[in-house]
Every structure is written in structure tokens, then in C-alpha cells.
Amino acid sequence: MKIDLTDTTASKVNKALVQGRRAIGTPAVGMVLTLVIVTDEENAYDALRAANDASHEHPSRTLVVIKRVSRSPRDRTQSRLDAEVRVGADAGSGETVVLRLYGEVSDHAQSVVLPLLLPDAPVVVWWPVNAPLDPANDPLGALAQRRVTDTYASEQPVRELSARADTYTPGDTDLSWTRITPWRSMLAAALDQVVCEVKAVEVEGEEFNPSCELLAMWLADRLDVPVKRSLSSGPGLTAVRMDTDCGPIVLDRADGSLATLSIQGQPDRAVALKRRETAELIAEELRRLDPDDTYASVLRFGVERLNSVPASAVRGAEAAEAAVAKAVQAVALAEAAVAKAEVPPAKGASPAKGEAAETPGEADAQEAAAQEPMKKAAANS
Template identity: 60%
Template structure:
């Protein structure tokens, strides 16, 4: 069921949600959290679609905050909020509230969103594209237990990592880090099978791949060895090499969903290592609401080579 409200308020949106649930015969809520998606019109469709797919695993109320930019001084722009509500089969397993803010309301997003949060449920905020430098200090970020960004969407994604590190607070995370979950699990499993001291490492990827930069920082943080970054044709990360006295431990994925795991003295093996969609990444992040201390440590890791030369 879809409902559209023009020049509305948060209280009217709440009443419309209740009426919509009654109309479809589901007056009670079985929602486990609120997912606030802060985006622009250009990225709204893809972001809401990914969040809706993720809600099939995590029933939630999705609140998409879309700031509509108008020309002219802020004081002269029309101030209003338009809303689109989706309940039932139109909203996956939860509810979708799309708020389009005009004029001065774009500067008061938290006061608009606060009355629409699911009572007594955690709040997760997600910025699919442009994100504030200080996530926890942002009015919407201050409402959330978890704050998700995507550095890969930035014009200079690697440079954004330093900005994220400077403004890091427990609860912050980035989809560039989530894309590494399978890589990190595979490399950790390889070292469990071959518990050899690592003397150096190499991460090969396409140019300016932010996930590869985070992977290099994580390896330096965990192993305490210099990690070389090498450019490859891609796509994304293509190879990780860990050097040991008995030979190289390698994970190679030149293309496709299969990678090759190479261990010294063992037969090469094929392992699944596909590139996941944003919906899968968001689903993973919604499974945990505590601080990701490993991400925080890797994010703030100073490159070991630079530290040695200082």
C-alpha cells in the first residue's frame, strides 16, 4: 500500500502509517530497528531498493531523508516536507517512509526524523554517498547506534579514509570495509592452516580502490609487517600475497566469483569470493550493532613504511 502526503508534518506521517497498517490488517509492528538513509534524489532509488532488500532479513522501518536543493537564499525558499509511505508488499517486510525536505527543513533533519523512529528500537544511519566528516556529531548520526558510510562513492575515496579516521567514533563503519569480510576470513583461515610467520605482504587492485587500502592497513595492523600496494587491471582487489619462509600464501581473483587459494606445499583450491551487492553489505552490517573495534584499529593505522622512514 502506498500513500503520498504533500506539505505534511511528522505527526501526520505517523497517523498515516497507523492507518495504512490497519488498512492491510496489520496494526502492530514487528520491526527490529530503524534504518535512516540520508541521500539525494540521484541516489535515492538505488539506496532505498538496497535497504528494502536488506529488510527481508532485518524487518525495519526505512526512513529515507532526501534533501531537495533549490536555488536562491535559504530564507526565500519554500519550506515544506513531502512524504511517500509504503507499507505491506510495497515495502518488503517492513515500512518505507520517504521524506523530501525543502527549504529550511533541510537544516533540521533530526527534528523531522526523531518522531518517526520505531519506539525502543536501535537506530542505524546510512549515507550512501556524501557523508559528514564527523558522523557522530551530525544531528542524524547522533541518533544512531551504528553509522554506515561508503568511501567508494567519494571523488577521492582513499583520501576520505584519513577524514574518517580523524573523526572516528565507536559505531562508525564503512561499506568499503564490509566488502572485505570474505577476504579477511579467507586470509585468516589460510594462516590457521599454515601458521607461519609472515615477513611481508602485497595487495594488488585497481587504482584508488579504497577497500584494498583498508585491507593493506588491516594486514599491517594485524601482522606488523610492511604491506605493498600494487596497481592491477582489476576489477577491484585481484590478489593478496603473504610472504613466508616456506613460500607464498596467495589469494587470487582476477575476475568472476571464484578465487584461487595457494598455500605452500598444498594443492591449489578454488573458493567462492564473489563481489556482493549493497543489499548484501547492508544486511551484514545490520547483524551487529556494537562497535567494530577491528575496523577502527585498521582505519587509524599509520602505514608502517611511512612510520619506519620517519
């Protein structure tokens, strides 16, 4: 059922909610949180649809705050609140209020939202687009335990990541981070299967997709190895290559849905890694409402430290030297692999395996040498 209110106030909206519930005969509902969606008219429909889908997993009161643009000085001085109250089948499993703010009141949205929050239940604010620079200090963001932004939807995602790192407050989170959970989980599962030390990583994906940077930073942060971010034409993330002391581990997803996991010495395996809908991302985001410390640590790692040699290695040395060092390291790696293969066949290693281990090592050395000048060029530009 839908109730339209024009030029209204929060207390009238509250009355309409009670009236709507009475009318459909469910006076008490087990809603577990309030989800506030702050958006513009253009993105409201898609965001609300995703929230309604997610509400099947997390019954919630959804407040959509739409700030209308005023196009004349007269509009700006007049202020008006329109509301659309939806309960029952029209609102997923929960209640939805679409709030349209005109003129001056759009600068005071928190005064409308505050009386409409569910008592004693957590509040989540989600900005599908145009997230404030400092979510925690935004008047609406300050009401929430959890603030969800989406750097993917911004003009300069990578720069925005740095901004998020500067203003990070516990409770902040980003859908670009949520998007890579299946990748992270699959990579962790891949490392469960082998006892190898990772030497270097390459994360490949489309440009302007902050998920690639976040994944790269996560790997760099956890593994403490150099991580290279390289570009492809997408869709989204396309591959992660890990160089380990027992050969490469590659997770490759060319088509955005089915990926291949290849581990040296093991058969290739198909794994489902479909790009997920916004509704699924929001549902995952609402599953835990405590601060995401892993995300914090990844953000703090810093985008600018990607593509560089880790602190523990030769910092400040000549690029050429670094290349040589890397090549030497790679050769050593290959040698180690050969040595390992030559160890009495405890695990049934065959000479063929030793050869196989050697090849990627050499290839790595060449690649490393070849890439170094490019990186230097990039640094100069």
C-alpha cells in the same frame, strides 16, 4: 499500500503509518530497528532497493531522507515536507517512508526524523553518498547508534579514509570495510592451514578503491609486517600475496568472482569470492550494532603507514640500506626454507620441495631490490 502526503509534518506521517498498518491488518510488527538513509534524489532509488532487500533479514522501518536542491532564493526561504508512506508488500518486510525536504527544513532533517524513530529500537544512519566529514556530530548521525558511510563512493577515497580516522567515534563503520569481510575470512582460513610466520604482504587492486587500503591496513595492523599496496586494473581487489617463512600464500581473484588460493606445498584451490551487492553489505552491517573495534584499530593504523617499513625495522635508514637489509632478510628466509627442507623428512619433505622454497626467496630479494628505487621516486613526487 502507498499513502502520499504533500506539505506535511512528522505527526501526520505517524498517523498515516498507523492507518496503513490497520488497512493491511497487521497492527503489530516485529521491526527490530530504524534505518535512516540520507541521500539525494539521484541515489535514492538504488539505496532504497538495497535497504528493502536487506529488510528481509532485518525487518525495519526505513526512513529515506532526500534533501531537494533549491535553485532560487525564493525556494530557499519556503520550506516544505512531502512524504510517501509505504507499508505491506511495497516496503520489503517493514515500513518505508520517503521524506522529501524542500527549502529551509532540509537543514533541520533531524526534527522530521526524530518523531518517526521506532520506540526503544536501535537507529542506523546510512549515507550512500556525500557522507558528512564527522558522522557522529552530524545532527542526523547523532541520533544513531551506528553510522554507515561509504568511502568507495567519494571523490578521493584515500584522503577520506584519513578523515574517517580523525573523526572516528565508536559506532562508525564503512561499507568499504564491509566489502572485504569475505577476503579477510578467507585469508584467516588460509593461515589456519599452515604454521608459518608472515614476513611481508602485497595487496593488489584497482585505484581509488579504499577497500584495498583497508585490507592492507588490517593485515599490517594484525601481522606487524610491511604491507605493500599495488595497483591493478581491477575489478576491485585482485590479489593478496603473503610472503611467509614456508613459502608464498597467494589469494588471487582476477575476474571478481572465483578466486584461487595457492599455498606452497599444497594444491591450488578454487574459492568463491564474489563481489557482493549493496543489499548484502547492508544486511551484514545491520547484523551487529555494537562498535566495530577491529575497524577502529585498522583506521587508526593510518593509510600513510602503508608501503613503509614497520616501526620495528630500520626506520630512517637510507633506502638503499633498507633494500639491502630486505634482500638479506629474503636470502635468510630462503636459507631457512632450505634448512627446513633438509631437516629429516618428518613431514615427508623431498629435495624438490627444498628447491621450490628457494626460488621464491630469491625472487623476493630481486623484487625487493627492484622496487626500492621506485618507492623512493614515489616519495619524492
